[in-house]
Amino acid sequence: MTTHDDPHPTRRLILQGAATVALVGLGNLPFAPARAAANDKYPEEAFKLKNEADALKALYGRTAEPSDKIKLDAPEIAENGGVVPMSVTTTLDKVTSISFFVAENPNALAASYKFPEGTIPAVANRLKMAKTSNVTAIVEADGKLYSATKEVKVTVGGCGG
Amino acid sequence: MAIRRREFLKSSAIAAASLALPRLARGAEAASIYDIERFGNARILHTTDTHAQLNPVYFREPSVNIGIGEMAGRPPHLVGHAFLERFGIRPDSADAYAFTSVEFEKSAGRFGKLGGFAHLKTLIDRLRSDVGDRHAMLVDGGDLWQGTGLANIMQGRDMVEAANLLGIEAMTGHWEFTYGEQALRDNLEHFKGEFLAQNVFLTEEAAFNDAAAFDKATGRVFKPSVIKELGGYRVAIVGQAFPYVPIAHPKRFTPDWTFGIREEELRKHVDALRARDKVDAVILLSHNGMDVDLKLASRVSGIDVVLGGHTHDAVPQPIAVKNPNGTTLVTNAGSNGKFLAVLDLALDKGKVSDIRYHLLPVYSELLKPDLAMAELIGKLRAPHAIDWLEKIATPDRLLYRRDNFAGPVDELICAALRTELDAEIALSPGFRWGTTSLPGQPMTMEDVLAETAITYPETYVQEMTGAEIKDVLEDVCDNLFNADPYYQQGGDMVRAGGLSYTCSPTNAIGSRVSELKLANGKALDASSRYKVAGWASVNGQQGAPVWDVVGKYLRSGRMFQERLGSGVTLKGVDDNPGIAG
Numbered sequence: 161m162t163t164h165d166d167p168h169p170t171r172r173l174i175l176q177g178a179a180t181v182a183l184v185g186l187g188n189l190p191f192a193p194a195r196a197a198a199n200d201k202y203p204e205e206a207f208k209l210k211n212e213a214d215a216l217k218a219l220y221g222r223t224a225e226p227s228d229k230i231k232l233d234a235p236e237i238a239e240n241g242g243v244v245p246m247s248v249t250t251t252l253d254k255v256t257s258i259s260f261f262v263a264e265n266p267n268a269l270a271a272s273y274k275f276p277e278g279t280i281p282a283v284a285n286r287l288k289m290a291k292t293s294n295v296t297a298i299v300e301a302d303g304k305l306y307s308a309t310k311e312v313k314v315t316v317g318g319c320g321g
Numbered sequence: 322m323a324i325r326r327r328e329f330l331k332s333s334a335i336a337a338a339s340l341a342l343p344r345l346a347r348g349a350e351a352a353s354i355y356d357i358e359r360f361g362n363a364r365i366l367h368t369t370d371t372h373a374q375l376n377p378v379y380f381r382e383p384s385v386n387i388g389i390g391e392m393a394g395r396p397p398h399l400v401g402h403a404f405l406e407r408f409g410i411r412p413d414s415a416d417a418y419a420f421t422s423v424e425f426e427k428s429a430g431r432f433g434k435l436g437g438f439a440h441l442k443t444l445i446d447r448l449r450s451d452v453g454d455r456h457a458m459l460v461d462g463g464d465l466w467q468g469t470g471l472a473n474i475m476q477g478r479d480m481v482e483a484a485n486l487l488g489i490e491a492m493t494g495h496w497e498f499t500y501g502e503q504a505l506r507d508n509l510e511h512f513k514g515e516f517l518a519q520n521v522f523l524t525e526e527a528a529f530n531d532a533a534a535f536d537k538a539t540g541r542v543f544k545p546s547v548i549k550e551l552g553g554y555r556v557a558i559v560g561q562a563f564p565y566v567p568i569a570h571p572k573r574f575t576p577d578w579t580f581g582i583r584e585e586e587l588r589k590h591v592d593a594l595r596a597r598d599k600v601d602a603v604i605l606l607s608h609n610g611m612d613v614d615l616k617l618a619s620r621v622s623g624i625d626v627v628l629g630g631h632t633h634d635a636v637p638q639p640i641a642v643k644n645p646n647g648t649t650l651v652t653n654a655g656s657n658g659k660f661l662a663v664l665d666l667a668l669d670k671g672k673v674s675d676i677r678y679h680l681l682p683v684y685s686e687l688l689k690p691d692l693a694m695a696e697l698i699g700k701l702r703a704p705h706a707i708d709w710l711e712k713i714a715t716p717d718r719l720l721y722r723r724d725n726f727a728g729p730v731d732e733l734i735c736a737a738l739r740t741e742l743d744a745e746i747a748l749s750p751g752f753r754w755g756t757t758s759l760p761g762q763p764m765t766m767e768d769v770l771a772e773t774a775i776t777y778p779e780t781y782v783q784e785m786t787g788a789e790i791k792d793v794l795e796d797v798c799d800n801l802f803n804a805d806p807y808y809q810q811g812g813d814m815v816r817a818g819g820l821s822y823t824c825s826p827t828n829a830i831g832s833r834v835s836e837l838k839l840a841n842g843k844a845l846d847a848s849s850r851y852k853v854a855g856w857a858s859v860n861g862q863q864g865a866p867v868w869d870v871v872g873k874y875l876r877s878g879r880m881f882q883e884r885l886g887s888g889v890t891l892k893g894v895d896d897n898p899g900i901a902g
Contacts, residue, residue, distance in 0.1 A: 233585070235581050236581070236582065236805075236807045236808050237565055237568055237808060237810070238568075239567045239568055239572070239579060239580070239581075240567075240572070245525075292830070311805075311808070313799070313803075313808050315568060315796050315799075315800065315810075316792070316793055316796045316797075316859075
């Protein structure tokens with residue numbers, strides 16, 4: 161009947177992960193000259209923004225269209241809101257980045273991964289969720305943005321039949 | 322008994338509908354409602370959610386079981402006369418008594434108790450031998466090991482012995498997990514059947530630490546399915562455990578395991594059973610709950626029949642659900658040993674060509690108890706029976722639990738918590754198990770345990786703000802009334818004592834619960850703090866077990882001095898057939 165204790169914050173770890181991936185992207189720059197240099201910087205502003213639409217705009221500068229070629233795997237109800245496993249795979253071609261947004265988190269952008277050319281576009285991570293929220297995966301492919309959204313419930317638990 | 326038998330024959334809708342007159346005239350000797358016409362070449366018998374009720378029970382079905390969105394007005398969200406009309410059952414019949422709450426008290430006197438494992442055993446043996454053992458199997462959908470004081474003390478071992486004698490060949494689980502991994506595995510060592518769960522996996526950490534699993538490659542903790550040869554055909558039984566065990570119960574019982582509906586894994590497994598194992602039929606033995614099963618059946622192809630449980634819905638006929646590659650039949654077989662489902666299959670190479678389904682009420686008075694099972698039950702209960710048989714109170718009214726928002730059993734528990742723990746507000750979980758007591762029927766400690774026996778019974782008293790209390794109500798309400806069944810956990814609304822409110826089930830989370838008032842009529846203030854008592858917390862608690870608190874209250878003779886009544890006013894569901902008129 162009472163709420164779960166807050167587990168240790170993991171968002172910082174996720175951010176570090178994202179930064180590392182971004183650096184790998186930078187390292188590959190000579191092999192992917194077509195990508196704008198501005199896009200490969202650590203997206204500090206986007207991670208700081210509260211609102212999902214603002215963060216999406218700061219990160220990509222445009223909006224995404226829903227796609228059934230993205231498979232966002234996340235639980236319907238989280239077993240632990242502190243570490244919610246989520247993964248994305250996609251059959252879209254020429255994927256250059258995959259990002260996760262948790263609309264109801266204090267800062268909506270949770271993680272952003274860059275994909276050097278020739279990389280299988282699949283990513284699995286665990287996100288901290290403040291409360292029940294839509295989770296959106298954004299896939300950047302061939303210069304366009306696509307999205308898949310799923311609601312993940314974070315509940316106080318108990319009271320099952 | 323002769324008079325009783327006549328009551329059954331006169332009033333049983335099944336008898337009237339399906340049997341010819343000569344058989345009726347043969348009369349009381351054969352309990353003819355259990356004569357099922359031979360059909361097909363394989364028979365699967367299904368019990369579910371017996372909640373360890375070894376002896377026959379009274380159990381009143383709900384008069385409030387509201388369906389929202391697509392579930393509105395369709396089974397299982399029909400109660401009372403709407404239910405009787407939908408399934409063509411006469412209001413004064415034995416079946417009306419078994420399947421609904423219509424005239425429950427009156428009918429309880431006429432038709433007596435239902436269920437009991439010795440009675441079930443007699444019926445199961447008979448239905449097996451009717452078709453021959455090579456054509457029959459018995460499966461159980463879980464919540465077999467929990468629900469009584471005996472099962473609690475024995476950590477479900479009593480039920481493993483009863484299940485072995487009953488001949489259960491495959492089962493899945495829910496409350497079974499609340500005894501923890503070690504007790505579960507110890508019990509399964511002794512269980513002669515298979516424990517199946519396609520949707521329980523090792524957590525990544527547990528897999529990394531090389532924890533025990535049925536299949537290390539996939540991380541599946543248990544065997545996902547079993548193939549049984551029936552009448553020369555291969556029938557696959559796939560197990561689907563309750564998907565939300567670590568959320569509905571303390572995570573400490575299952576720290577290494579992760580659950581979920583696992584639609585994708587199920588789809589792959591079913592496809593493999595068909596393509597690789599060349600089975601002729603696929604049956605899902607599910608503890609999802611009926612609404613979840615109905616949605617699942619619309620999205621996963623290749624399952625012939627879902628034998629469902631968890632939500633305790635006694636649904637007399639299967640519901641046909643279309644999916645991308647065909648149709649799946651979804652059933653739910655009630656609770657507390659009241660019903661035995663009989664699924665007769667006409668199997669062909671690679672397919673089920675036709676089925677017959679019967680959900681038989683187990684009328685204890687029509688069935689001679691099996692001697693070996695009666696003896697086992699006696700032996701298992703003997704060490705505790707004397708302690709529990711003392712009469713501690715005699716309620717002057719019907720005590721039941723099953724309704725969406727409230728029931729007298731939980732009003733009693735809330736009154737006990739508030740009085741004994743000196744709290745303004747009490748919260749009690751909306752469990753769907755727990756038996757019914759008739760007015761004037763003495764209550765014993767065994768009866769109290771049948772409403773409370775869980776592995777985390779500790780009570781608590783804590784301060785909560787009005788806003789926090791409302792959040793808890795909203796959260797649980799969404800588990801019940803989310804328009805998408807995959808976001809429901811089953812169970813009923815948390816019961817509130819000393820607190821009344823208005824509920825609008827059709828609204829969204831956060832705006833269903835309003836007009837919260839304390840027992841003194843004052844509005845609940847969002848920022849004020851209140852003393853709240855409760856039990857069954859998913860966090861560790863230190864208070865006395867709830868059964869002791871309730872036992873003490875009952876012994877004090879103060880039962881029901883407080884105002885009763887649900888305290889919940891419903892809004893926006895006036896014509897919903899999930900509310901008995």
